[in-house]
Amino acid sequence: MKKNKFEIKKIGSYILVxxxxxxxxxxxxxxxxxxxxxxxxxxxxxxxxxNEKAYFTSASNNRVxxxxxxxxxxxxxxxxxxxxxxxxxxxxxxxxxxxxxxxDFFFGDPFNSQGQQRQQxxxxxxxxxxxxxxxxxxxxxxxxxxHVIDGADKIEVxxxxxxxxxxxxxxxxxxxxxxxxxxxxxxxxxxxxYNSDNVRVGEWVLAVGNxxxxxxxxxxxxxxxxxxxxxxxRSNSKSPIESFIQTDAAVNPGNSGGxxxxxxxxxxxxxxxxxxxxxTGTFEGYSFAVPSNIAKKVVEDIRxxxxxxxxxxxxGALDLSDDASVKQYNLQNxxxxxxxxxxxxxxxxxxxxxxxxxxxxxxxxxxxxGTTIKNFPTLSGVIGEKRPGDQVNVTxxxxxxxxxxxxxxxxxxxxxxxxxxxxxxxxEKLGAEFQELSDEQKVNYGLESGIxxxxxxxxxxxxxxxxxxxxxxxxxxxxxxxxxxxxxxxxKNYKGTVSxxxxxxxxxxxxxxxxxx
Numbered sequence: 001m002k003k004n005k006f007e008i009k010k011i012g013s014y015i016l017v018x019x020x021x022x023x024x025x026x027x028x029x030x031x032x033x034x035x036x037x038x039x040x041x042x043x044x045x046x047x048x049x050x051n052e053k054a055y056f057t058s059a060s061n062n063r064v065x066x067x068x069x070x071x072x073x074x075x076x077x078x079x080x081x082x083x084x085x086x087x088x089x090x091x092x093x094x095x096x097x098x099x100x101x102x103x104d105f106f107f108g109d110p111f112n113s114q115g116q117q118r119q120q121x122x123x124x125x126x127x128x129x130x131x132x133x134x135x136x137x138x139x140x141x142x143x144x145x146x147h148v149i150d151g152a153d154k155i156e157v158x159x160x161x162x163x164x165x166x167x168x169x170x171x172x173x174x175x176x177x178x179x180x181x182x183x184x185x186x187x188x189x190x191x192x193x194y195n196s197d198n199v200r201v202g203e204w205v206l207a208v209g210n211x212x213x214x215x216x217x218x219x220x221x222x223x224x225x226x227x228x229x230x231x232x233x234r235s236n237s238k239s240p241i242e243s244f245i246q247t248d249a250a251v252n253p254g255n256s257g258g259x260x261x262x263x264x265x266x267x268x269x270x271x272x273x274x275x276x277x278x279x280t281g282t283f284e285g286y287s288f289a290v291p292s293n294i295a296k297k298v299v300e301d302i303r304x305x306x307x308x309x310x311x312x313x314x315x316g317a318l319d320l321s322d323d324a325s326v327k328q329y330n331l332q333n334x335x336x337x338x339x340x341x342x343x344x345x346x347x348x349x350x351x352x353x354x355x356x357x358x359x360x361x362x363x364x365x366x367x368x369x370g371t372t373i374k375n376f377p378t379l380s381g382v383i384g385e386k387r388p389g390d391q392v393n394v395t396x397x398x399x400x401x402x403x404x405x406x407x408x409x410x411x412x413x414x415x416x417x418x419x420x421x422x423x424x425x426x427x428e429k430l431g432a433e434f435q436e437l438s439d440e441q442k443v444n445y446g447l448e449s450g451i452x453x454x455x456x457x458x459x460x461x462x463x464x465x466x467x468x469x470x471x472x473x474x475x476x477x478x479x480x481x482x483x484x485x486x487x488x489x490x491x492k493n494y495k496g497t498v499s500x501x502x503x504x505x506x507x508x509x510x511x512x513x514x515x516x517x
Contacts, residue, residue: 082188083210087130149172204263226378342366354394499512
């Protein structure tokens with residue numbers, strides 16, 4: 001009898017589980033939306049939700065509780081054909097330069113060519129770098145990371161169908177770590193950029209790329225945070241834009257430059273870095289992506305103008321959310337600011353838009369165009385989407401009173417017009433700032449002529465030739481130079497191979513060349 005009662009209880013339990021399971025299944029709702037065809041780069045869409053949701057009623061308080069197991073298959077199917085493998089081939093000297101790549105701390109070396117082995121010259125058919133890219137137009141434009149293709153002599157792109165192409169490098173932006181490639185093909189699958197300002201913490205996302213050379217790999221996770229800064233780009237850029245989307249989707253070496261998409265398969269970011277404290281460069285819980293709004297703006301600038309149109313507020317800033325920085329600033333300046341959301345204006349540039357609009361040192365920026373400025377990365381991301389000449393509404397706190405100002409964004413030199421490559425000065429094309437050689441330096445180096453490189457852009461012509469900050473430029477096209485005007489005179493309207501002779505900080509003299517278009 002006891003046995004029968006026990007069996008009856010077991011059967012009753014199964015029935016109860018079956019009934020509950022049936023109720024949950026009956027409540028499941030799948031909402032799929034067809035993705036209408038959009039023109040290339042006209043790609044902001046309203047927020048959609050492609051998650052499957054199952055609902056049940058809590059017996060304790062009659063609340064509707066949502067279970068959220070998303071259907072990721074549609075997003076994966078849309079994405080894999082638009083994500084490509086990117087292989088880079090570099091010369092020996094460029095591979096040596098890449099051996100100190102700061103991104104290795106995050107992504108490691110997918111080819112395991114560390115230590116002295118990396119100093120050796122690899123066979124010509126051996127890739128020096130491996131990453132991913134995202135097709136963003138039917139005619140073959142591809143976005144990837146700048147650090148993926150940095151220093152490459154040849155860039156090879158392989159589609160998901162295993163077709164391989166040699167890509168042209170259209171342009172790069174070291175400040176955001178974005179690069180634009182082009183392959184000669186039509187009718188390609190591509191991804192729509194999505195308005196990354198609309199993504200929310202906790203939202204499901206997919207990371208798609210080629211980790212360790214494994215093509216078309218899809219991993220899932222959620223958005224863990226927005227507006228993160230790693231100080232990753234600062235080693236190569238003096239004014240980096242770091243406002244990363246942080247996720248817990250698994251990303252590994254080879255994913256760099258790949259797609260971060262929402263559950264509808266829309267592009268919300270370009271996977272860029274991993275938090276890897278072990279030094280292996282493998283995934284340890286969090287990954288970071290350049291938001292699609294920043295990537296979209298950069299590639300549009302490169303495609304339309306040939307270079308990125310960088311805008312600035314014209315301020316010095318302190319991140320008030322950084323407790324350590326606030327304490328240090330208070331100590332140095334004898335102030336008493338408290339840690340909070342917002343950015344303190346610590347300096348006003350004379351030719352900047354902030355001063356022109358009436359902003360002052362000591363103002364605390366709280367909002368820009370309605371976006372809450374929680375920290376400096378948030379501010380950097382919002383301004384990074386703007387161009388010189390754009391106007392923004394800046395809401396500040398001044399003496400405990402909230403005020404709003406209309407600020408015109410300007411370039412680094414106070415201009416408000418967009419520029420093309422033809423508008424750049426020779427120094428800007430070379431990617432350097434110069435100062436005249438002192439008499440003492442002439443004596444120390446035994447020189448009669450020369451000009452010191454006081455600052456250098458990692459994307460400039462001189463840097464590509466292996467010339468760094470502090471080097472002395474002696475001759476350009478076999479003519480001695482003593483000032484920036486000398487260089488401008490020699491290279492004005494010049495096209496072709498440029499020969500430069502220079503001295504490194506150790507007094508060694510070299511000759512290198514590069515091309516001017």
